[in-house]
Amino acid sequence: MATYKIKKPARTFGDQAYLPAIAKGLAQTFGRLYTNLLGPEDQKKTATVRYPDETREYPERFRGVHRLTHRADGSPRCVACLCCSTACPAQCIYIEPAEYEEGDAQHGYERYPKVFVIDELRCIFCGYCVEACPCDAIRMDTGVHVPASHQREHFIFDKETLLSIPGRDGTYVTANPRHEPGDASHPGIDRAKGH
Ligand code: SF4
Ligand code: SF4
Numbered sequence: 001m002a003t004y005k006i007k008k009p010a011r012t013f014g015d016q017a018y019l020p021a022i023a024k025g026l027a028q029t030f031g032r033l034y035t036n037l038l039g040p041e042d043q044k045k046t047a048t049v050r051y052p053d054e055t056r057e058y059p060e061r062f063r064g065v066h067r068l069t070h071r072a073d074g075s076p077r078c079v080a081c082l083c084c085s086t087a088c089p090a091q092c093i094y095i096e097p098a099e100y101e102e103g104d105a106q107h108g109y110e111r112y113p114k115v116f117v118i119d120e121l122r123c124i125f126c127g128y129c130v131e132a133c134p135c136d137a138i139r140m141d142t143g144v145h146v147p148a149s150h151q152r153e154h155f156i157f158d159k160e161t162l163l164s165i166p167g168r169d170g171t172y173v174t175a176n177p178r179h180e181p182g183d184a185s186h187p188g189i190d191r192a193k194g195h
Helices: 013-017 019-038 083-087 128-132 159-164
Strands: 093-099 111-119
Touching: 013 019, 083 093, 083 128, 111 159
Parallel strands: none
Antiparallel strands: 093 111
C-alpha cells in the first residue's frame, strides 16, 4: 500500500514564532478599540448596538409581535374557533371560548374569546396562527418585537394587551368585516337553528 508524505509548508522564523502575527492582531484590536472609544464619530465601526436602548432598523418584511384585530365597535374580531391554537406548533396560544348572553344579537351565531393568551416566549414566530385564522382576527403586522424584560409574566400577552397593539399602519380594525347579526345585510344564519 502506497504511503504519502505531506510536504511541510515553508515557514520563516517569524511565522514559526507567531509573535509578528500576534502583534499585528493586537494592533488591529487596540486600533479599533481606540477609534471606537475616542475617535471621530464618522470613523467608528462598532458592530454591536446597545440593545434594548438602541435597536436596528428592521426590514420591511419583518412581521412583528401578534395583535388581535377589532370589529367596528372595538370588540375582538375573534370568534374563538380555536383554529389558531390548534395550528400552533409551539402550543403557546390559550383560548377560553364563551357564548354571548341570551338576548344578544350574536347569541347562537358565534362565540367570543373570554380568555385569549399568547406566551410570546414560547412562540417561534412561524405565523401559522395568522394563516389558520378564518376571520383575519389575529395578525403579525405590528413591526415591533416583544419589549425586553427580566420578568416572565411580561411575555404573557393577554386579550387586552393583544387588542391594544396597532398594526404597522396604526389601524386596529380587521380587513375582513362580517355581516354582523342585526345588520340589514345579515343573511340570518343562526347556529341555534342548525345552519
Ligand atoms: S406564530 Fe407560530 S408559534 Fe407563534 S403563536 Fe402563532 S402559530 Fe404559535
Ligand atoms: S384568532 Fe382566529 S383562528 Fe384564533 S380563535 Fe380567533 S377566530 Fe379562531
